[in-house]
Amino acid sequence: MDQLARAVADRTQFAADLFEELARQTHDGIGITRASYGEGEQKAHALMAETARSLGLGVAQDPACNSYFTLPGKSRRAPSVLIGSHLDSVAQGGNFDGAAGVVAGLTALAALKDAGITPSVDVTVMGVRAEESAWFGVSYLGSRAALGMLPNGALEAKRSDNGRSLADHIAECGGDPEALSSGPGVLDTSLIRAFLEPHIEQGPVLEERETPVGIVTGIRGNRRLPSARCFGRYAHCGGEPRWNRQDAVIGVSEFVMALDAIWTETEAGGGDFAYTVGKFFTDAKRHAMTIVNGEVEFSLDLRSLDPKFLGKMEGRLNEIARNIEARRGVRFDLGQVTKAAPGRMDTVIRNSLWQGVREREIKAMEIASGAAHDSAAFAAAGVPTAMIFIRNAHGSHNPDEAMRIEDFMVATDLLAWQLTRF
DSSP states (O other), X not given: OOHHHHHHHTTHHHHHHXXXXXXXXXXXXXXXXXXXTSHHHHHHHHHHHHHHHHTTOEEEEOTTOOEEEEEOOSBSSSOEEEEEEEOOOOXXXXXXXXXXXXXXXXXXXXXXXXXXXXXXXXXXXXXXXXXXXXXXXXXXXXXXHXXXXXXXXXXXXXXXXXXXXXXXXXXXXXOOHHHHHHSOOSOOGGGEXXXXXXXXXXXXXXXXXXXXXXEEEEEOEEEXXXXXXXXXXXXXXXXXXXGGOOOHHHHHHHHHHHHHHHHHHHHHTTXXXXXXXXXXXXXXXXXXXXXXXXXXXXXXXXXXXXXXXXXXXXXXXXXXXXXXXXXXXXXXXXXXXXXXXXXXXXXXXXXXXXXXXXXXXXXXXXXXXXXXXXXXXXXXXXXOEEEEEEOEETOSSSTTOEEOHHHHXXXXXXXXXXXXXX
């Protein structure tokens, strides 16, 4: 074991204690809740800033309240390396989603200092705000704000639990929404050599393959319909004949099954696609067991590594809706479509990570990311980007996330090794 590997291993308890304190401060009695620009996320950023100061790192915050913790390199003027992930969570989620990336970054920098290694360039750990779209309905708010890529209207987006705007929440947390609306991003992409994001895997692949680490090949982009509707006509379930029904439930069901047929077709052809209907409900004020429903609201999340496929799917959604309208007598309002481009991982960095895997004798595998991550925003901005997945049992976005600290330290050792290669 070389000096850096020993230094990383010696920081195992440091990382475990930081995760434990993060959970203690943000547990809601059932799971972890760190709402975007809410109390839990604020506590997480404060804890990471306190930890960074104790390590002697530089601490800063931008107008979107993203946090930056910097270890100076030998060349202060050369493009720097960013290690980043988010510190918010879904409601009653797990402790490791997002936070593992920030803790890995701080642990790696602590190990570099312990080993007496000064990186060739500045290395900054970025604690990103508001990655979880569950709160404001927009992906990658913190990272896109930092990059000057906030979509139009994002500052007016309402948080799902209180109806208050993103701008209000940013200001309340000490940020400057006016600067975000009128100025460029704070991160100059020409001055970023690489963006690295360690993250737990949010599916079962690494667990099933008994593999602690994954090198990510790409991140699926998405097209989302946050609030689509289908309108029909309310009628009596026994008295209304089939030929005269305008059943919104049947209309949406047919819409969903048409997408399922596309999924089957796409996979058979070797393409990449997944979709989810996360919300599907009738009007609680009017629905009943004996009523043909006249309205259904639903959400739709389409994901693929292929940007051309996602573009074509926008047209196919409308085509499917029109066909069902003509046959079923219903009307679709698909509402606003939000978009996130696929994230392409940098080949040079991926190859370097594989060299580290071989030198460190790490069991690893290539893996695509079905979930969205801040890395996609950096990749879309032209920053060379890479991700390291960490094995995690029981999925994610739930209180049962079960990342092993041993796997986390393997990934952190690989990260620290990579930092010496820039």
